[in-house]
Amino acid sequence: MGEFVEAWKAYQDEKKADRMHMGELARGLAARILNPFCKGAIRDVVRFWPMPWDDERKAGDDAEMRRIIEMPPEQQQLKARQFLERIRYNGKGQPESQD
Numbered sequence: 001m002g003e004f005v006e007a008w009k010a011y012q013d014e015k016k017a018d019r020m021h022m023g024e025l026a027r028g029l030a031a032r033i034l035n036p037f038c039k040g041a042i043r044d045v046v047r048f049w050p051m052p053w054d055d056e057r058k059a060g061d062d063a064e065m066r067r068i069i070e071m072p073p074e075q076q077q078l079k080a081r082q083f084l085e086r087i088r089y090n091g092k093g094q095p096e097s098q099d
Contacts (some may be wrong), residue, residue, distance in 0.1 A: 023051050 031042045042048045068076065085093045 020051075020053055023053075027051065 027045050031045045035042050
């Protein structure tokens, strides 16, 4: 039964990601199409067309940012180094070659 629940959650997460992606595309396209006809430019598409996930995403982003800011500097440096190693960054503005 546990595997079914995990598979169902993965399926639901994938569907949610698809809906969010299509919603973001629609919101961006609508803003670009309507911008020439508006008196003021639409600069913030989130305020122009709020989506259900905007608050959820912002809350998650804020919590993650607070967690990072509250880390001791040594831990921040360690996390940054681990991230750069994970993406194979060589310090020259380019990812390392995969050779």
